[in-house]
Amino acid sequence: MKTLYVPLDTAAIAMGADALAEAFRDEAARRGIALRIVRNGSRGMHWLEPLVEVQTPAGRVAYGPVSLADVPSVLEAACADGADHPLCHGPTDDIPFLRTQERLTFARVGVIDPLSIPDYEAHGGFAGLRRALAMAPADIVAEVSDSGLRGRGGAAFPTGIKWRTVLDTPAPRKFIVCNADEGDSGTFSDRMLMEGDPLSLIEGMAIAGLAVGASRGYLYVRSEYPQAEAVLAAALALARQGGWLGENIQDSGLSFDIELRRGAGAYICGEETALLDSLEGRRGMVRAKPPLPAVRGLFGCPTVINNVISLATVPIILARGAAHYRDFGMGKSRGTLPFQIAGNIRRGGLVEKAFGLTLRELLFDYGGGSASGRPLRAVQVGGPLGAYLPESQWDTPLDYEAFIGISAMLGHGGVVAFDDTVDMAAMAEYAMEFCAIESCGKCTPCRIGSVRGTEVIGKIRRDEAREEQAALLRELCDTMVAGSLCALGGMTPYPVLSALEHFPEDFGLARVPAAAQTA
């Protein structure tokens, strides 16, 4: 019996993986070959998708990108224990893009069958939850605090402090909410994790429930991710059957269950309080803070709301101990971040590394430079609310504080590369336009400011009193930063001002001498 891996990840399906799996099955049947096809997650080398792997005595061997026409020859090579082929990349784990990664959160993604509890457990799954079931809630929270884990959704708030607040707030009901509304362009790590290792997210949510005394969780997945939703639904059913969710988990006397919810195409619902409103069956409107969700969150109850990657990282922290995780990283950025290299890049995909490497390493050592072959000119880090960085800043270490130091943010770890054909004034205008489209409308700086911002940038681009309009744009951005209720209005100025600062020539403006610039 030969085992072939054909990913079920959207990145592979969007390149024809479903038809490919069928074709391998048919071709094997025609040749009388006993073939087992495992639909695994993606290894994160998206330029090679669909990446097909075969199990050999010496480990897994990779072929990609495989098209339907390649099926007979790839099957032949695969059956000869990973023989050579024009699409063969040798042992998967030795591919340079993968070999140097430090995969903690993504250790199982692409490796295991995401919908097999035995496979999950054979690769260390449920070790964290097993340990947590025997611990006092405060000790679980302490372990997470000690690991140094900070919110991976973008805000980088210490996860342990959030959990401590919920634990210390007495209430008859508490909730765990997973924010899987990954709407930032350039990010797909949540999606890959949910499709490639959904049980780790479920395990992380269950541990969070034990830690703060919540017996119910909600998993809010965006509607643009139908495959993630389908995989999660199947994984939740498996976890319940296996006694890892529901009443009396593994005969511990403790209970926790998760309800899967689907978003409906609103970027703002990635903001935690808007997401809570959406879960309550309302328009996704941002709430004023305080009260914090940890004190008064879902249905007015204390609520832990964390991003997918934060929650899915908790099991390994519990399984291996806080120190193991904390030993990765630099400064106050402990552990690893799954970076996502996207946009105009030759080898795009997911790179999980300890904090501290540089953008240049990501863009060139991993990414291989631009896909177009033209020079890279600007890089947006941290999604649509992140700054555009010129080449002079690509040696900044990827660390939360170092990025704040250059008026940028690491956010969710998405990196979008642009070549020298980009018009940065157009990108700045788009940033304001996007804010106008997605604003929930609750606060004026965001609702009105984004519309005015779009108009003002339009005037600058058309050279209508360009200098005055640029001054006005800076003032408007000040107001949005200082006066908006949430990060949408408050951070849209980051891409706008960074484009203006670093690429003034695209706006038809003169470059300000470095000495005259304010920090």
Add this chain to the structure above:
Amino acid sequence: MDAPRNTVAACPLDPTELVRDILLRHAGQEGSLLPILHAVQDAIGYIPDAAVVQIAAGIQRSRAEVHGVVGFYSHFRRAAPAPVRLEVCRAESCQACGGQALYAHAEARVAAAGTAEVSLDPVYCLGLCAQSPAVMINGRPHARMSPEKLDALLAQFQEA
């Protein structure tokens, strides 16, 4: 692993009965409005006006409130969709890879086909940013798109 929710199923039930069934299934669920709206749209293809009235009564919220929720979320439709529904990503990563030109091409293509045949909507990120530009057709993702590939795909869907 098929996601049947994006295919408009032939609906054997009368819509009123169907919405009543859905309301019953979600009785007692806290914050049930979005799940109910999704169930209705999955079954009927859109949220008919009559369903808004029926849902509002069923969950004891005002019609204005339900209407407001439907209108807030771009995923919900108030009218029957075209048989071929094309969504093209307009976010940054796709813009870095010719997404604007692809969108313009799609607009021209849809204008030629007629909006009753093919609908076009912008979408802001499909999570395929390392394989930009990306589109969805009837809920199925396609990456590394080009105007030529898009034409070929649309032709397949329109024939089917």
